[in-house]
Amino acid sequence: MFLKKLFFTALILCLFFNPIAFAQQNNDQSLLTLERIYASNEFRQERLNPIQWIEKGNAYVTVDYLADGNELIRWESATQAKSVFVPKAALQANGKIIEIESFSLSEDGSKVLIFTNSSRVWRSNTKGDFWVYDLTTKKLSQVGKQFEPSSLLFAKFDPDNQFVAYVQDFNLYRENFSTGKIDQLTSDGTGKIINGTFDWAYEEEFGKRDGFAWSPSGEWISYWQIDASEIGTFYMINNTDSVYSKPIPLQYPKVGQTPAGAKIGLINPETQQQLWIPIPGSETENYLPGMQWINSDLLLIQQMNRKQNQLVVWTYQPSTANLKKVYTETEKTWVDLGYPDISANGWGNNDLKIVDGGKAFLRMTENGDWRHIIKVNLESGKIEPVTSDTYDVASFAGLSANQVYYIASPTNPTQRYLYESPLTGKGKTQRLTPTNFEGVNTYDVSPNGRFAIHSHQSVDEPLTVRLIEVANHKTLKTLVENSAYKTKLATLAQPEINFTTVTTPEGVTLDARIIYPVGFDESKKYPVLFHVYGEPWSTVATDTQVGLFNLMLAQKGYVIIDMDNRGTPTLKGSAWRKSIYRNIGGINAQDQGLAAKEILKLPYLDEKRVAVWGWSGGGSMTLNLLFKFPEIYQTGISVASVSNQLIYDNIYQERYMGLPQENMEDFVNGSPITYAKNLEGNLLLIHGTGDDNVHYQSAELLINELVKHNKQFQVMPYPNRSHGIYEGEGTSLHLYTLMTNYLMRNTPVN
Numbered sequence: 001m002f003l004k005k006l007f008f009t010a011l012i013l014c015l016f017f018n019p020i021a022f023a024q025q026n027n028d029q030s031l032l033t034l035e036r037i038y039a040s041n042e043f044r045q046e047r048l049n050p051i052q053w054i055e056k057g058n059a060y061v062t063v064d065y066l067a068d069g070n071e072l073i074r075w076e077s078a079t080q081a082k083s084v085f086v087p088k089a090a091l092q093a094n095g096k097i098i099e100i101e102s103f104s105l106s107e108d109g110s111k112v113l114i115f116t117n118s119s120r121v122w123r124s125n126t127k128g129d130f131w132v133y134d135l136t137t138k139k140l141s142q143v144g145k146q147f148e149p150s151s152l153l154f155a156k157f158d159p160d161n162q163f164v165a166y167v168q169d170f171n172l173y174r175e176n177f178s179t180g181k182i183d184q185l186t187s188d189g190t191g192k193i194i195n196g197t198f199d200w201a202y203e204e205e206f207g208k209r210d211g212f213a214w215s216p217s218g219e220w221i222s223y224w225q226i227d228a229s230e231i232g233t234f235y236m237i238n239n240t241d242s243v244y245s246k247p248i249p250l251q252y253p254k255v256g257q258t259p260a261g262a263k264i265g266l267i268n269p270e271t272q273q274q275l276w277i278p279i280p281g282s283e284t285e286n287y288l289p290g291m292q293w294i295n296s297d298l299l300l301i302q303q304m305n306r307k308q309n310q311l312v313v314w315t316y317q318p319s320t321a322n323l324k325k326v327y328t329e330t331e332k333t334w335v336d337l338g339y340p341d342i343s344a345n346g347w348g349n350n351d352l353k354i355v356d357g358g359k360a361f362l363r364m365t366e367n368g369d370w371r372h373i374i375k376v377n378l379e380s381g382k383i384e385p386v387t388s389d390t391y392d393v394a395s396f397a398g399l400s401a402n403q404v405y406y407i408a409s410p411t412n413p414t415q416r417y418l419y420e421s422p423l424t425g426k427g428k429t430q431r432l433t434p435t436n437f438e439g440v441n442t443y444d445v446s447p448n449g450r451f452a453i454h455s456h457q458s459v460d461e462p463l464t465v466r467l468i469e470v471a472n473h474k475t476l477k478t479l480v481e482n483s484a485y486k487t488k489l490a491t492l493a494q495p496e497i498n499f500t501t502v503t504t505p506e507g508v509t510l511d512a513r514i515i516y517p518v519g520f521d522e523s524k525k526y527p528v529l530f531h532v533y534g535e536p537w538s539t540v541a542t543d544t545q546v547g548l549f550n551l552m553l554a555q556k557g558y559v560i561i562d563m564d565n566r567g568t569p570t571l572k573g574s575a576w577r578k579s580i581y582r583n584i585g586g587i588n589a590q591d592q593g594l595a596a597k598e599i600l601k602l603p604y605l606d607e608k609r610v611a612v613w614g615w616s617g618g619g620s621m622t623l624n625l626l627f628k629f630p631e632i633y634q635t636g637i638s639v640a641s642v643s644n645q646l647i648y649d650n651i652y653q654e655r656y657m658g659l660p661q662e663n664m665e666d667f668v669n670g671s672p673i674t675y676a677k678n679l680e681g682n683l684l685l686i687h688g689t690g691d692d693n694v695h696y697q698s699a700e701l702l703i704n705e706l707v708k709h710n711k712q713f714q715v716m717p718y719p720n721r722s723h724g725i726y727e728g729e730g731t732s733l734h735l736y737t738l739m740t741n742y743l744m745r746n747t748p749v750n
Contacts, residue, residue, distance in 0.1 A: 030493040032552035034740060038733040043488055043548060046480045048465050050102050051453065054109060057446020060467075061085050061105070069097045072112065077451045077467065080477050086112055086133055090140055098131055098140075106161040110135050113143075113157060113164065119150045122203050122692065130155040132164065132177045143175055144168060146182075153197055154210040159218040163269070167196040172212060172223060174269045185221065185267050191251075194226040199260050201253050202226065204693065205651035206289040206337065206350065217296035220266045220318060224288065227261035234697075236690055240719045250692055255646055255653040255667070256660040262288045264301060266318055277316050278323060279303055287651070289337055290350040294358050294378070302350065304335065308655040311335045313352070313361075315378060327376045327383075329365060333581035334655045336366065353399060355423060362386065362404065364393060366574040373404060375423065386425045392571040398445020398452065399423075405432075405445050405452075405470070413564075413571040414499055414511055414543045416440045418454075434473055439543045445470060453479070457545045459497045459513070462486060493518045495554035497546060504594035508566060511541040512599065515550055515560040520604075526559045527609035527747045530596060530633070532625070534588040535617035536580060536656055539564045549736060557749035559605060565591035582658050584645070585624050585670025592621065593629040600632070611747040613637035613739065616694060616723065623672030623683075623702070630680035635746040637739050639686045640694050640723050643673045643702035647695065676705040682746040683713040686735070688721030714742070 036042055049063045057077060064073050069088035075081070091098045091114070102115045111134050118128035128150050130143040143164050144152045155166035158174075165174045170189030175182045189195040196212040203209055212223035228251045236248040253259055261283035266275040279288070279301065290302030299316045313327040329335055337350050352361040360377045371393050373386040387393055391410035397418060398405040404423055409415045417433040418441060433441050439458025446452060452470050457463045465480035496516045503509045517526055531550075533540050540562040550560050564570050565588045567580025580587055600607045612633045614622045619641025626636035642648050645667045646660060653667075660667050668674055683706075687699040699715065706713055716738055721727050725735055 029491060031555050032492060032548055034552070034733060034737050037548045037552065038736055039730075043485065045462060045485045046482050047463075048453070048455075048480050050100065051479075052103065052105065053446050054105060056448040057451050058448065060446075061103075063100045063103070070100050072100070072103065075477075077446070077476070078469075080467075086135070090133060090138060093131070093140060093142070101125070101128065104156065106157040107159055108161055111157065111161055113155055115155070117150050121153075121209075122200055124203075124209065126153055126197075126209050127151055128153075130164070130166065141177055141180075143177055144173070144182075154212065156214065158214050158269075159216055163218075165212065165214065165221060165269070167212070170194050170197070172196045172221065172267070174221075183269060185269060185272070186223075186225075192227070192229040194224075194228060196223045198224065199226050199228045199231065199251050200692065201260065201649050201651050202262075202287075202289075205649065205655075206287070208289065208350070213291070213293060215293050215296050215299075215318075218269075219296065220268055222264060222266050222291060222293065222299055224291065225263050225265055227263075227283065230258060230284075231260050232257060234695060236692065236695070238690070238720055248690070252692075252695075253650045255648055255650045255657075257650055258284050259287065259306060259650055260284070262286075264288060264291055264299075266299075275318065275321075277301065279314060281305070290352065292351045294354060298358075298378075300352060300354075300361065300378075302337070302352070304337075306654065307658065308334045308651075311337075313363075313376070326378055326381050327363070329363075329367065331367065331578075333578040336364070353396065355399065362396070364396070366578070369573055369575065371574065373406065373421075375425070384425055386423060387421050387429070388425065389429060392573065394571055395442075397443040398449060399447075400445075400449020400470075403449060405443065405449070407442065409571055412543075414513070414541055416442065418443050418452075432470065432473055451476070455480075458543045459546050462489065462545050492551065493555055495551065496520060499541070499543070502563060502595040502599045504591060504598060506590075506594065508591055508594075510563045510565055510591060510595045511570065512595070513541040513543075513562040515546060515554050517557045517559060518555045522604050524604060525606040525609075525750070526557060526604055527749055528559045528561060528600065528605050528611070529553060529743065529747070530561050530563070530592075530610070530612040530625075531618070532563070532592060532612060532614040532621040533616075533618040534565050534568060534592055534614075534621040535584060536567055536569055536577065537617060539568050539570050540618075541570075553740075553743075556744070558743075558747075561596075561599065563592060563595050563599075565595070581656060582663060582666045583670065584656055585620065585672065586666075589621060589624040589628055593625055593632060596625075596629070596632050607632075609634070609747045611635035611637070611743055613639070613743075614641075615639040616641065619686075620672055624675065626681060626683060627672060627675035627678045630678060633681060635682040635743065637684045637686065637742060639739075640688065640691055640725065641672070641685075641698060641702075642694050643676075643698045643705075644671045646671070647697055647701070673702055673705050676702060676711065677709040679706065679709075679711040679713065682742075683711075684739070684742045685713060685715040686718070686725070686738070687715075688718045688723065688725045690720040690727075691723045693723035 051062045053060050062073050064071050071088040072086040074083045074085040098116050101118050104113045114131045115128050118125035133140050147168050153167040155164050163174050164177050172185040186195040198208045231251045231253050234250045234252040238246040264277045285306045287304040292300050294300050297319050301314045303312045309331050311329045315324045360375050375384045375386050394407040403420045405420050407416045408419050419431050421429045437456050442455045444453040454466045454468045462482045466475045467477045495518050498514050500512050501509050502512050541564045567588045610633050612622050612625050619638040622636045622638040626633050687696050689696045718725050
């Protein structure tokens with residue numbers, strides 16, 4: 001009885017001095033739980049439904065998802081006049097509702113191509129079924145219905161709206177959607193030979209999925225052919241779906257291994273005439289990350305060498321077979337592609353923007369101190385600067401007849417705003433985003449430059465999306481308001497979030513975002529959790545919405561810190577971003593470790609309770625920090641990490657690190673596995689065994705090295721889960737419960 005009284009007395013005292021624990025015991029709705037975040041729909045956010053500009057932007061079409069079906073709605077951009085474009089009654093076949101996942105319109109706007117019943121290929125759901133709805137005849141018909149369900153890719157109308165071309169089982173087909181007649185255009189596609197789409201590496205590292213295009217006249221279809229016949233096969237193992245294990249083969253070119261061959265062909269669908277464009281250089285020592293039609297007799301092709309430090313742009317004229325080099329760009333490090341935001345390199349469309357009536361193209365280049373837009377004349381190759389200010393252009397947003405719209409943030413790398421400059425490169429540059437939209441703003445400007453879809457978020461505001469007039473930034477319609485989510489957030493105990501900078505003893509200044517514990521008291525000591533990434537693919541210290549997991553940890557009493565080191569794609573100039581070349585795992589870990597040491601001098605941060613965690617490249621950074629700076633970090637949680645740079649794919653790793661045949665020591669020095677023997681703290685290693693990106697092999701290699709040196713740690717494999725570790729019922733809740741429990745056990749809140 002005495003022990004029971006003592007226990008309850010201790011419990012009451014604990015709850016009295018720990019109001020969060022007390023609130024949790026009383027089911028305080030101001031506090032988050034893992035179950036509320038990952039096992040309920042309580043905090044569901046709105047997202048923008050599929051949308052497409054029509055009539056050059058004077059109107060747009062959206063999907064309206066209804067309880068008993070879905071339909072397409074047409075909106076006048078200027079007036080917001082609404083009309084039904086395709087009624088829900090028309091989108092039913094065989095007694096089933098056709099759910100619109102995405103859609104496209106024919107060039108004359110008379111037909112709609114609907115994508116549905118999709119299945120996953122690597123990261124994205126690009127396989128599926130396609131249906132054509134004729135707005136004139138009001139008829140619905142399925143394309144490729146003789147093939148197995150959910151097996152067609154990238155169907156698109158020809159310019160005359162008589163045919164649809166698509167990829168099925170690595171070959172190109174053309175189908176007359178009125179008669180159903182099908183012409184097979186290629187027949188050598190086997191999986192080793194890939195027509196009209198791409199292998200794993202091209203998709204992952206160049207953002208390439210759709211691999212063919214109609215010429216504007218419809219006379220030709222241009223397409224990529226990938227020769228993966230010499231690419232090594234990596235086998236993942238499925239141990240759970242049968243009493244016998246099943247190997248899952250994956251074409252995966254490891255760093256140092258010869259890349260897949262690539263070439264571009266032309267085929268005339270009527271005559272079956274086939275041409276191969278004679279682009280100079282070895283097919284396996286060069287990449288072809290871009291191909292587009294300028295007009296019916298001119299194709300634009302981008303070629304990159306294997307080291308990815310040279311980009312050549314060619315034009316090809318089918319009628320004369322004339323191949324012409326119009327632009328060459330070289331760097332000592334690497335050349336970036338396309339127009340995606342600097343902080344999300346590689347995921348956008350690599351097509352070059354065509355201007356001046358088809359006589360020139362725009363390109364972003366970093367040959368100077370900053371990333372800028374240039375204009376290249378297709379005939380003469382003459383280069384003219386379009387932007388020239390002393391700050392980075394982050395990404396391309398759109399065009400009008402005389403202006404180019406782009407994203408930048410001259411004074412604050414953690415934010416993004418819309419700017420415009422004359423296409424001539426002469427005249428006034430101005431910011432168009434109003435000051436009340438502080439944070440990160442992105443824009444999809446209509447083809448005529450009059451309207452835009454404007455998305456905004458910040459640490460204080462969840463995602464909102466508006467249709468605006470570009471010239472005056474006037475809101476015409478709020479497309480995503482997230483009012484219910486905002487109301488729900490307002491009921492939660494909120495932490496203070498601040499931005500600051502940290503300067504290391506080496507004079508490097510990092511941007512940092514700090515999330516303080518709820519009820520923060522500067523006179524107390526708090527445990528610290530560093531969240532890291534640190535490679536050239538992304539940033540973390542941005543003025544974007546803070547996730548619920550971070551809010552929950554702040555409610556529990558943690559300080560959460562995000563910092564962006566040298567080499568991260570932030571808006572600090574080319575030298576900052578390119579300094580990591582051949583030094584991943586070196587310069588970035590050094591910056592993070594030294595910056596952590598500096599920021600931990602703040603009196604309210606407990607240097608004896610410091611943890612670090614990250615995913616993918618952030619998982620690798622976590623390992624390097626734990627192994628290289630054991631005096632700073634006592635606990636690390638590494639998810640889906642690359643422990644040895646020699647086992648990752650060649651396009652990514654060779655772009656930033658060079659070729660291991662030439663500088664093997666850089667790969668060894670940058671790999672966490674080299675320093676595993678230095679582990680002193682607590683390590684939780686998490687990896688999906690079905691990870692086709694960073695293979696589970698990475699975890700097992702590190703496990704072996706840690707065992708060799710008698711280093712104790714914990715590991716959690718998730719069977720058949722991919723790089724995102726989300727597949728399977730209950731996976732997200734289990735994963736974040738695991739991480740939270742490990743953190744609280746090893747980096748406790750007093």
